[in-house]
Amino acid sequence: MTDSSDTPERPWRNFYGRRSGKTLRNSQRGYLDADLKALSPGPVDFDENPERRPLDLKALFDDRPVWLEIGFGGGEHMVHMAARYPGVGIIGCEPFINGVAMLLGKIRRAGVTNVAVHPGDVRDLFDVLPAGSITKAFLNYPDPWPKARHHRRRFVTPEHLQPLHRVLAPGAEFRVATDIPDYVRQTLEEVPPAGFDLLDQGGTPWEDWLSTRYEQKALREGREPHYLTFRRR
Template sequence: MYNSAERRNFYGRVHGKTLRASQKTYLDEDLARLSLPGVTLDSNPVRAPLDLARFHGKPLWLEIGFGGGEHLVHMAATYPQVEIIGCEPFVNGIAMLLGKIRQAKVANLSLHPGDVRDLFDVLPDGCLSKVFLNYPDPWPKARHHRRRFVTQDYLRPLARCMAPGAELRVATDIPDYVRQTLEEVPQAGFDFVQQTGPGEAWEDWLSTRYEQKALREGRQPHYLTFQRRAG
């Protein structure tokens, strides 16, 4: 477990366009209720593991960086028998998700509106059975590649939280992100399962707004699947 009291550097946007009045209402009325307690350093300075009894033994999934939330809500509605945590620091995306949750009336979602590394600190070993990383920030400049999620600083804590045999899905439209993913993920304790391209996504995949934008601009999606190695 991570026990340092130091604050981490965080790269990326937290705020975007001015929120609509309805989105401010969603944040005011729904965010605290849906947020997992005990994740932040302020609320849990000793970094004690989370008590997952609230999930009643159901399979636990995680989506890292859910964007506008359409895939996350789709998965929650498709699999009501599982519990899903969505992690996203971008306030505008969080507000969009909260509106979608109200509309879809799903009840099996929890949120961490912040840095996923803080969540990794306090998740118990082997508690996750599926993880989604959809169109992560590509950090295209070579000097920024170390900020990508698919580095050991992120992947090894993630691997600790995943059960043996758990599935990791990665979707990206950036060829160099594919390269780095294929190089780094196996080093962190995962077996490569498959890589597919346009029109060959997972059966339960919901194409996101970002993916549709990428397709319009001529960028092709890549879908990569890994399995957490035992031991």
């Protein structure tokens, strides 16, 4: 029996993004029903893990290095990386259920098996990831929250960067892709003080980059992608 005095109190966390969008197709609902549970990284939510026990990533991925994609959108980049690097395990986190359903369809078609999916808030996942367990993290085209009064909702703020720093291994790489100049500004201002060194930035993508549907939309609308690479100190 668990002593309630040892159980962490559930933090209050505002969530501002969308949880769902247009009605899912029957095939997408089928992916969620049939595949999502089996792809869980383990007990993440407070209801199933109130003690906030760390996930057993060594058992999950057979002791392979583990990468994290924060907000995988439609999942094309995550599946691409999983197929290209079968020697790593990749956890994807995305609260938008339509994006989760899209990812599951791509996982089926690609046949990749080195993936896990958390369909929720990455802050809950941070709680239960062991310290220093992630060797690379991706933040691709995050919600820009363009209004100045909403900039504190962006991922590149201490609320997210401090726990990200905790779960990343020393020397781990953190990649950010965005088409919003002010997001670049805030990233450059906020990420280094959180314990990261800037390695590179500019308009040239990484050698193993896969252009996402969000990036293609940005290019069609005349916005220029920007790619930033940091290393966790």
